[in-house]
Amino acid sequence: MEDGAVFKQNINRRHTASEKWDQADKLFGGNDLLPLWVADMDFAVPKAVTQALTERVRHGVYGYTFRTETYLNAVRKWMSERHDWTVDTKWICHSPGVVTALNLIIDALTKPGDKLLIQPPVYPPFSKTAKNQQRDLVLNPLVYQNGRYHIDFDDLKNKLSDPAVKLMLLCSPHNPVGRVWEKQELLRIATLARENHVLVVADEIxxxxxxxxxxxxxxxxxxxxxxxxxxxxxxxxxxxxxxQMSTIFIANPELREKYQKQLQRFSLAEPNTLGLTAAEAAFLHGSEWLDQCLVTIQRNAEYVSNYLKSECPSLVMTPLEGTYLAWIDCRRLGLSDSGLKRMLVEDAHLALNPGVTFGSEGSGFVRMNLACPLSTIRQAMNQLHKAVDQLHQRKAIRK
Ligand SMILES: Cc1ncc(COP(=O)(O)O)c(C=O)c1O
Incomplete structure (x- = not known):
């Protein structure tokens, strides 16, 4: 049995080589920043995962490892139970990380000069991987209308009809805007991609x-x-x-073979021993933990949204449908992107992802990680509130 206490516990992650906690000051240029940026959680993992890892570590031998039938069946069971999606275990390919997989896929399945379509504002490695591999980017920016993000389907239709566009990177659910795409939206994407023979690579992390x-x-x-x-x-x-464990599903045998060859080429086909143990335990026994985690994320999202409405109405959180990342519209503060970052770092002592790093479409927004105890969220909101008040005071004095 999981108990909800794990989602209230403040675990000190400093000095654990945590990118989020130990690198924030250096990367953001601040001092003692409260980090709510990179997308990992401050929560301890499901008990079953810790138990499985502990047993595996006690064994003491960590040689080369392969993905067992038990692991592959655990993945299949999870997809069936959580997503009502029947997968064949032979579709399940390995990658240490999803970004690694995106790089391998782009390299294996497109050529330099081919065009890739993305929907900004979007997770920065989407554009970086394309650029790293000399692929041209085609943008189908999301449209922010009446407080919700939408896909501009006329623009998508037009851009996908360019024969040089070979691949579309779909972020589903979407980081950072928090949309969970609906069936009608996905169907329209699928139809347009099929009509234009564009490969859809759906990052569904x-x-x-x-x-x-x-x-x-x-x-x-x-x-x-x-x-x-x-x-x-x-x-x-x-x-x-x-x-470092990811699951890449490829049903088409030709695409799968090309991907697998690429994995072999860079010696990436074997999983991390502890990653395999943890992933299998999580897929088999992590359901209850995840349900409680989602309750916490929803409560944190409601807290932030309500807090901003009542205490800092110049900041507006877009409705969170999926992910644990709040996307906050700060444009009414009237700051440039560098001014916004400066205020957050120097006055609010917060490390939040500047929206502009997700593309120019994210200018004036920030992304805030909600996967932490409510006490951390409260502290962040208090610090933000004070900084915004100071800003308003400075502006009033100048008038
Ligand atoms: C949409 C998306 N894809 C991929 C990743 C990272 O995946 P990985 O660490 O497996 O490379 C993230 C992390 O935030 C993400 O939001």
């Missing part, structure tokens, strides 16, 4: 982190053919990012 009232649909479960690749991982779901 946030697929398990969906709040009540919304449902994640794996792109593969609604696509009319097998011209897709779906990237998932236990890393976001169960806070296992440091253990």
């Amino acid at each position: 946030h697929s398990d982190l969906v709040l009540p009232g919304h449902r994640h649909l794996p792109f593969a479960s609604i696509a009319p053919d097998d011209y897709w690749i779906v990237c998932m991982a236990p890393s976001k779901t169960f806070n296992l990012a440091g253990l």
Whole structure:
């Protein structure tokens, strides 16, 4: 049995080589910043994961490892139970990380000069991987209308009809805007991609982190053919990012063979021993923990949204449907992106992701990680409130 106390506990992560906690001051140029940036959680993992790891560590021998039938069946069971998606275990390919997989996929399945379509504001490695590999980017920016993000389908239709566009990177659910795409939206993407023979690579790493009232649909479960690749991982779901295990689903045998060759080429086909143990335990026994985690994320999201409405109305959080990342519109503060970052770091002592790092479409926004105890969220909100008050006072004096 999991107990909810794990989501209230303040675990000191400093001096654990935590990127989030130990690198924030250096990366953001601040001092004693409260870090709510990079997407990992401050929560301890499910008990079953710790138990499985402890037993494995006690064994004391950590040689080369392969993905066992038990692991592959655990993945299949999870997809069936959580997403009502039937997968064949032979579709399940390995990658240490999803970003690694995106790099391998782009390298293996497109050529320099091919165009890749992304929907900014979006997770920065989408554009970085394309640029690293000399692929041209085509943008289908999301449209922010009436407080919710939408896909501009006319623009998407137009851009996908360019024969040089070979691949679309779909972020589903979407980081950072928090949308969980609906069936009709996914169907329209699938239809347009099929008409134009564009490979859809759906990054569904946030697929398990969906709040009540919304449902994640794996792109593969609604696509009319097998011209897709779906990237998932236990890393976001169960806070296992440091253990480097991802699950890349490829049903099309030709695409799968090309991907597997690429994995072999860079000697990436074998999993991390502890990553495998943790992922298997999480998929088999992590359901209850995840349900409690989602309750915490929803409560934290409501807290932030309500707090901003009542105490800092110049900041507006967009509705969170999925992920644990709040996307906050700060444009009414009237600051430049560098001014906003300066205020957050120097006055609020917070490390939050500047929206502009997700593309120019994110200018004036910030992303805030909600996967931490409510006490941390409260502290962050108090610090933010004080900084915003100071800003308003400074502006009033200048008038
Ligand atoms: C959409 C998305 N894809 C991929 C990743 C990172 O995946 P990995 O650490 O497995 O490379 C993240 C992490 O925040 C993400 O939000």
